[in-house]
Amino acid sequence: MVYVKLTILLTVLGNLQRGHSDTTVASASTSYVNSSNEPTVDGSTVQYQTNWTTTDSNGGTTKPVTQNVMTTEASTPNPEAHLQILGKGLRWFQENSTFKLFCSYSDASINVDPAQLRFYDGKNNQLSEDRGFRRTVLSSSSSFVNVSLTKDRIQAEDFGKYVCRYGDDSSFNIHVGILKVNITDATYNLLMENKEDYTLTCDVIPAVDTETINSEVTLWFKDGVKAEDVSPRHIVNGSTLNIRKAEWSDIGPYTCEYIVLWGSNNSSFQWMVSFNGEARIGSVSVSFNYFQDDDMELSCPVSGYPYPVVTWQRNGVVITPDNRITLSPDASGKYINAVLNIQSLQFEDKGDYSCTGSSELNTVTSSPIKIRVKDKYAAVWPFIGIVVEVLLLVGIIVVCEKRAKRKKEDTDVVDQPTARRTSERRTSEARQRIISS
Structure with a gap:
């Protein structure tokens, strides 16, 4: 039996270009829960996720700004080898971002011609370079071909149905929605500290055709905490965040999260909105x-x-x-x-x-x-000086006492004969007075 497989995958690779110098795209990746590089079509479930991570160019600090689109779909085993399709539904891109559309086709019963696998819009017009699209053959063999369709800066008017077709027989289509985002930052006025109100804006305008948007909501965060929980002064009103009598601690990056529900699926997108403040020390x-x-x-x-x-x-x-x-x-x-x-x-x-x-x-x-x-010995020198001074004083005192003692001894030796002669003279004078009388 002839086994035909046609799969289509979308990967957002591009810049979240908002026209702000503080945000650049650091990485974009697509991962599958399957162990293989491609999702299987034998009745297993495929799950894929697209991540956008932005960084602050002023210092390279990574911001918690990641767009996650998580969809889980399953194919049905077909023992008769009919066409198997994964990736149904609607895929979102941000305006001015770069996207890639991958399409692969395999058929072991024929020699697959890479030139026959091409992309078309909903009006059956081939998507070519004159409209800014580039088709690239990534790999091919006698029974398999894999191609990509890329555009550097997708615009709001690019929304609609995209068709991947091999020849005139096998085709697959999805719907592409474009999100146009208007970001308004704010800058803190130091002269009006704690007295002025500020407004941050994250206005998301979706452009989509056949898929119905059931609901959409915008959430605001600061450092992972819902803005309305940061303080009562933070008031969320859909696409706007009002900060009443802003304080210096309110400055920094805020995250605007846009959640859109279409059909039974939902997608979540995040952008960074800046509340700037001049450097201060x-x-x-x-x-x-x-x-x-x-x-x-x-x-x-x-x-x-x-x-x-x-x-x-x-x-x-x-x-x-x-x-x-x-x-x-x-x-x-x-x-x-x-x-x-x-x-x-x-x-x-x-x-x-x-x-x-x-x-x-x-x-x-x-x-x-x-x-x-x-000097590390600076505290020792005064102590040594004090000790030396004390020793000198003690030495001087000892020498002085010795000299005084010696002088006293010498004086006592000289005075003793004089005292004896004086006593003898007084005794002789007393005797003479007795004889005279």
Whole structure:
């Protein structure tokens, strides 16, 4: 019997191009629950997932912005080898993103001609380069061919039915929906701190033809927490997020999640909306005293969004890491090089230190921190001096006492004969007075 297999798979590979410099596409991948590279058609279940991951170009911080489209479908075994199809239904793409459409055909009973497997729109017009589409033969053999259809920047008018056909007999079609997204960021005004209201917008406009959208909803998150749970000041109104009397802690990346339900299937998409704030640096200590061979750690109290990148200076010269000096992010991991570590401080490490935070919005530098490095024996020298002084005083006192004692002894020896002569003279005078009388 003739066995014919025709499968079609969509993979979103492209840029989530919003016209914002802070977001770039890091990766896009399609994975199958089947162990093989292609979904099977022998009655098993196929499951595939498409991921978009964006990163912040200011420091490379990965954002939790991932688009997941998860669909599970099963084919029915056909012992008579009729056409087997996987991937029915509607597939979504974001406007200005790049997509790839894969189509493969196999038939062991004929010599498969790669040129016969082509793509058409719903009006039976071949999709060719004049409309921005590129057809590429990825692999082929006498009984198998696999081709792709790509377009770099799909537009809203590209929605509709896409047909993959081998010759005039075997064909398969799906419906492509295009999501047009209007993103409005906001920037915090430091002069109006805690006094101004801000609005973030994530307006998603779907373009689709035959499939019916049963419902759609937009959710807002900050750091994985629903925006309305962050504070009562965060008010969600569909495609808009209002932040009343915004505080500095409200700045940062917000995630807009769009969920669309069509038929019995649903798809979820996420985008990043920025609440920006100029870089600022808090107060720092005026000075620190260290001893030679101590380890030093200084932290730069920087904040802002996009997250500023920190550089350190000593006496106005930028510090370069080496075997003793390391730079690392802060505890949150958001601010690159915010922590300066120097091991085994030396006298040449003393000086005025400062940190600078730079983002695409502004650059700000901290006040200087004076670092003093003392001799590691500096605390010993005063003690030794005191001991020496005490010993000298004791020595002087001992010498003085000895001299005083010796002088006293000499005086006593000289005075004893004089006292004896005086006594004898008084006795002689007394005798003479007695005789005279």
